[in-house]
Amino acid sequence: MxxxxxxxxxxxxxxxxxxxxxxxxxxxxxxxxxxxxxxxxxxxxxxxxxxxxxxxxxxxxxxxxxxxxxxxxxxxxxxxxxxxxxxxxxxxxxxxxxxxxxxxxxxxxxxxxxxxxxEMWLGGGRGCKNMIMVTLGTGVGGGILINGKILTGEHGAGGEIGHLCVNYEETDNCGCGNHGCLEQYASATGITRLAKKKLDSTDRETLLRKGPVNAKTVFDAVKAGDEVADEIAVEFGTYLGHALANLAAAVDPAAIVIGGGVSKAGEVLLPYIKKPYQERAFFADRDVKFTLAELGNxxxxxxxxxxxxx
Amino acid sequence: MxxxxxxxxxxxxxxxxxxxxxxxxxxxxxxxxxxxxxxxxxxxxxxxxxxxxxxxxxxxxxxxxxxxxxxxxxxxxxxxxxxxxxxxxxxxxxxxxxxxxxxxxxxxxxxxxxxxxxEMWLGGGRGCKNMIMVTLGTGVGGGILINGKILTGEHGAGGEIGHLCVNYEETDNCGCGNHGCLEQYASATGITRLAKKKLDSTDRETLLRKGPVNAKTVFDAVKAGDEVADEIAVEFGTYLGHALANLAAAVDPAAIVIGGGVSKAGEVLLPYIKKPYQERAFFADRDVKFTLAELGNxxxxxxxxxxxxx
CATH class of the missing domain: 3.30.420.40 (ATPase, nucleotide binding domain)
Structure with a gap:
């Protein structure tokens, strides 16, 4: 063996x-x-x-x-x-x-x-037994590990974190048919959507008007100190951080691992998620470790x- | 043995x-x-x-x-x-x-x-392996069962369903220090709070003006066809149903069991929770069975x- x-x-x-x-x-x-x-x-x-x-x-x-x-x-x-x-x-x-x-x-x-x-075995969640991973790609995927095992659920649909509703006022549809799903704000597509709405709503100067608008350019602009991009990142992080705080109240994890294409932005991402998380987390879950995924593909x-x- | x-x-x-x-x-x-x-x-x-x-x-x-x-x-x-x-x-x-x-x-x-x-062994969740129980008492407690085992979590705080945030606009404090927790709307105390706010906001006739206002009298009035009580129950059920839909997206349960003092109102409770649940649940979780707890104390x-x- x-x-x-x-x-x-x-x-x-x-x-x-x-x-x-x-x-x-x-x-x-x-x-x-x-x-x-x-x-x-x-x-x-x-x-x-x-x-x-x-x-x-x-x-x-x-x-x-x-x-x-x-x-x-x-x-x-x-x-x-x-x-x-x-x-x-x-x-x-x-x-x-x-x-x-x-x-x-x-x-x-x-x-x-x-x-x-x-990621729990060899990556960002090494050493943890209870972990939430959220994958920010074209959509938002997720996985929940309890005592080292995958939470599979009754229909094999456990950990569908992307479809937690985070905005009951949303009128745009999510691919799943609902509206207001986390995926609409925290995926690469979602961040692009938030960014475009932001650019439409303001005529302030921003690096984002100088080229393509997507998750990568938003976080590149954040790194360059762009104020409008910072506000988009705050919006993204608030939806994601609040959703993760609710999830943590149910799951009580040791660590939350952020992966997927969006996570390539790197450490700059984490404070935007952690701050709203900590503002809303149940007291027992406030010290959760946030890390980036390490294994990529x-x-x-x-x-x-x-x-x-x- | x-x-x-x-x-x-x-x-x-x-x-x-x-x-x-x-x-x-x-x-x-x-x-x-x-x-x-x-x-x-x-x-x-x-x-x-x-x-x-x-x-x-x-x-x-x-x-x-x-x-x-x-x-x-x-x-x-x-x-x-x-x-x-x-x-x-x-x-x-x-x-x-x-x-x-x-x-x-x-x-x-x-x-x-x-x-x-x-409740999974001998009560309302008999035969299920994946189950959420929510206990509507003075507070809102909960338990999540995965493959027949309790989701204990890293700090023993798994299943703290009462402290999912369901209203980010709430200004009143929850006992936990946050504001907008499910417990503030779906516990016996929370229902009383919703009812009092409703009575303050309207001068319509209602049975609720004729005696003490609490979770029991609200659901008694619902059973008697009282319109104001119905609206309070809708508000209660919407917060709870939406929170359970989010929880189900993470946990993918076979059944949701409603227990605690408030559940003594009986079957009348379930449609108020199920309707908003089904409106918001991820498609794989929509057929979840809702039942009342059976074992009481x-x-x-x-x-x-x-x-x-x-």
Whole structure:
């Protein structure tokens, strides 16, 4: 039992890592995600790639603890997906199918939850057992870890932090059909939206009028001392910090890890989130540690590998 | 291993039950909570009472699976309390001390969390593994169960549902020091507050002007078709339903159980909570089952007993 696989299925590529049990990545690679014909080739393609890797590296199945798979959809504890937005799958028992294809024990999880587990194992949440991770990308994803385990939930939809309602007055729709979801303010798209509204509402000078407006340029302008950009960051951080304070009252975490594309802005981000968090957090949760994610695109394969080691 | 004890420590009395492993209560009783001298007598009093019960019933320690204890304070997974509001305890390792006093394995939990576990085992949440319980009493307490286990959290403060902020405009203070906490709108005290504000803001006729104004009289008036009371119930239900929808996005429960004194109003309560919940819930969480708690004051001893059977 010296090795395991971590597999992170995305809509375009599948990331795969061959891990040693201590967390070292012996090898990592990608294959194409073939979504045609209801995605029927995705799991067989992965299985073939894993078995090839074992053969190439001279590793026998007996030395593999298992295959962990992160899936971009709600997935139950039993490994069942009911529908996917971008893989073509309808009902599928991912765990069972992969075990049949490979003869190797398989564990599964939602991709955002699995990334959170990866950050807890090897990244920004190292040493924590209770952790919230929020992933600020095109959307806002999240993962909640309780006693070192993923909070999967009844329908595999635990940790859907992006869809906490943070503004009951909002009239614009979120992709989920609701309005006022955290995702509308704290994702890369959301920050762009806040920025454009801000620019429309003022004619003050700002660096943001000199080029494209997006999450990166907003935080670049913040770093350059731009006042308008600072106000946009305050708005972003207030929504996110307040949502995290409410979440912490329920979950009581040791750490909150901020990841995703937006987090590449770096440490400058954290005070904007921490201040409103601390203003609103329940007293027992006020000392929570805020950190940035560290694993970038590898969080998924790392967490997936950890799934089978637990 | 045919028996176990469930102990629910309150500020005035300690409730104790001798359970069979199938959940039947063989005997239940109460003793006084002696909080003087930093509460140093509370655990010895309980230990004595339990050992007496074994002797009286001719049960040997070998046939006792353990002692479960619910405590009115945050308590860590290891059984450590750092402070209590109404027992006099400062730092105390409850688990260790009770095991030394009795020689019987002991498990501990926060009283609201333990009550939730009781309702899952024998009450309104029977058959569920993932459940949120919200207790509408003088305050608003709560418990979150994930895969059948209590979400204890890092500081033993998991499930503090009453302190989710639901109104950032609120100027009145909550007991916790924040303002806008769910407890200020959904507790018995909170409903009374909402009702008084409503009565001050209108001179419409209502049954509520004919006697004392409290949670019971509000829901009695609702049942009698009173329009002003209905509007108060809508306000209460909107705050609670929206807070539960946010919580469900994080936790993805199968059921939400409503307990505490306010829940004695009965089924009339549920539509007021469910409607705003469903309007705001993430799609995967919309079919959650809403039920009333069933165990009343026994929820604590039942859940405490279940702690040691798991």
């Amino acid at each position: 010296d090795y395991c696989f971590g597999v992170d299925i995305g809509g375009t590529t599948v990331k795969i890592g061959l891990f040693q049990e201590d967390g070292n990545i012996r090898e990592k690679w990608e294959i194409k995600t073939r979504t045609e014909e209801k995605g029927c080739r995705i799991l067989p393609d992965i299985a073939k790639s894993l078995l090839n890797s074992l053969e190439k590296n001279g590793i026998s199945k007996e030395n593999v603890a298992g295959i962990g798979i992160g899936v971009p959809a709600p997935i139950t504890e039993d490994g069942v997906v009911k529908a996917t937005a971008n893989l073509g799958w309808e009902y599928k028992n991912v765990k069972e199918e992969m075990e049949e294809l490979t003869g190797i024990r398989t564990a599964t999880g939602n991709d955002a939850n699995v990334a959170a587990l990866g 590898d969080a998924g394969i790392c967490g997936a590998a950890k799934l089978v080691l637990d | 045919d028996y176990c004890f469930g102990v629910d420590i309150g500020g005035t009395t300690v409730k104790i039950g001798l359970f069979q492993e199938d959940g039947n209560i063989r005997e239940k009783w109460e003793i006084k909570t002696r909080t003087e001298e930093k509460g140093c007598r509370i655990l010895p009093d309980i230990a004595k009472s339990l050992l007496n019960s074994l002797e009286k019933n001719g049960i040997s320690k070998e046939n006792v699976a353990g002692i479960g204890i619910g405590v009115p304070a945050p308590i860590t997974e290891d059984g450590v309390v750092k402070a209590t509001a109404n027992l006099g305890w400062e730092y105390k390792n409850v688990k260790e001390e009770m095991e030394e006093l009795t020689g019987i394995r002991t498990a501990t939990g926060n009283d609201a969390n333990v009550a939730a576990l009781g 026994d929820a604590g001893i039942c859940g405490a007993a279940k702690l040691v059977l798991d």
